[in-house]
Amino acid sequence: DAGVIQSPRHEVTEMGQEVTLRCKPISGHNSLFWYRQTMMRGLELLIYFNNNVPIDDSGMPEDRFSAKMPNASFSTLKIQPSEPRDSAVYFCASRNRRVDEQFFGPGTRLTVL
């Protein structure tokens, strides 16, 4: 049983470049969450979707960040343009809405130079 899949696992880019992070949730899960984790701020919820519809994007830091979920098995988080302060580990998690638990992917470590 495959867990949440994220790609890439590591991304190094230069300031100003566009970054796209990808997530495939667990099959059958109908909620998807994007988080950012840093030493300073811990684990922050950026946005979450129910049945592919964005429900709460209040955690998205700026207009440079956008997220889409075109279908039940795929989501993207895009940063354009990227800045050094965006450097963090970005996690995707999914949940079956009948239960409370979330299951996390391995994360994407983003470094913006």
Next chain:
Amino acid sequence: TQLLEQSPQFLSIQEGENLTVYCNSSSVFSSLQWYRQEPGEGPVLLVTVVTGGEVKKLKRLTFQFGDARKDSSLHITAAQPGDTGLYLCAGFNAGKSTFGDGTTLTVKP
């Protein structure tokens, strides 16, 4: 805004010792989860507690949910080096979770 405070932030102990980690909030949660995260990996679910006063045991780990469903504790008996990691509590309400800042546990052999 629902906040979860975890204490202590860091804990370094010797193998065989017991420890307790606390997770406190002024908000009531419908359930609370505990996760463990190892370096380079995502958080892994350990347990969910739902009922006020509930106690769950997972081998040497004992989890308790406060009577008012605002706080929780994690107790580890006879800690082992394999218990080393970041322990996160998360309170669940209205479809989403609020995470504490975590407790970094180091168990020395």
